[in-house]
Amino acid sequence: MGEHIVSAFDHDLEKIEARISEMGGLAEELLAGALTSIETRDTSLAEQVTARDKKLDQMEMEIEEFATKVIALRAPMAQDLRLVIAALKICTTLERIGDLSKNIAKRAASISKLGPLPTTPSIIRMGRATQAQLSEVLSAYSGHDTKAAVAVWRKDVDIDEMYNAMFREVVTYMMEDNRMIGAGSQLLFIAKNLERIGDHTTHIAEMAYYIQEGAPLGDDRPKGEPVSPAID
């Protein structure tokens, strides 16, 4: 944690890391709940996810306020400053992951009114892979594990590929059966939201790397084939 010896300052930095980890844990729970609500068509669980997203918004504001105070009062330098600035960025990213999870959960209500959807297993598989990535990047962050952060960052290509496959699968169902169009559109948005959560996860990986290394992670992350109709 650097060379400084001001213990109140150490305590502040530890508190920032702890709050980010706590917020990350809640974001992961919301994503897990959203996926279960789609899988089991549990609209009351979907409502819980929506309600708990407010807590995430509040945590974001608290972290922002505290991090700003730490900058103003302690004038952190080098890695300490990077940790505080990364916290300001990561808390916004986690808030967006919560928003996207809430958005997925809200679609459970629309989907619950429809007949069986043949694509549900694929979307849940994609969702659980996204959730695993989020979980791993949070561990990499709290364990200051740069290697693990890079590994998560590289693996996002798998999520992108699942998204492209999912897009083609859903559009095919929509073309075969007109009654699938409403539900299919919902599924396309759920897949897109998961793909975005994957992107946000790589952003956290970049921040975890930046804190430790003091340099950006680079711009050559492999991406899923962009030629398909799904695009990015």
Place this chain on the structure above:
Amino acid sequence: MGEHIVSAFDHDLEKIEARISEMGGLAEELLAGALTSIETRDTSLAEQVTARDKKLDQMEMEIEEFATKVIALRAPMAQDLRLVIAALKICTTLERIGDLSKNIAKRAASISKLGPLPTTPSIIRMGRATQAQLSEVLSAYSGHDTKAAVAVWRKDVDIDEMYNAMFREVVTYMMEDNRMIGAGSQLLFIAKNLERIGDHTTHIAEMAYYIQEGAPLGDDRPKGEPVSPAID
């Protein structure tokens, strides 16, 4: 800009504001170009938008680096610190607006292969409204105009409503004509990207408000009717 008299510091803060405005101008250009590429099915313009998005990524990194240096070397306080922290947040938001614009432009290529799409005028209308919001929030930011920032923030509800109307319109076309499903899915994503750009614009409005007022803008922003299938 506060009471301090260190002129090199004033210069740093002005530079941060100028770079954010410059970056905002480029983000707005990319959005405008993306919309024109959809409207006129101009795939070479779409490619230009994609290429210029790299410049936006580079500007984000430069602003982050400079803002971090300013915090470390000048230890800004109060409104000055808020300006620097807001810049760190706004540059990420502008980078995302660029990404979403690039994503819209990429869809021009898919759409250009298809027959006439009856919904193009609606999506362009929604796009131009989103672009106007972005332009207004950037003026509010550079003019330190809190009232204008709040006005933009409140008007995002119009974008949300256009998005919901658009969603229903496109799904109706898809149901009436199966050959519209591929193009319709592209249009749904374009509409969703515009709605997200609208959300990012409100985030810039919140930051412009926070710099001047030192308090969050509040959480009671009106939102478009969430009961429709489009959701959020």
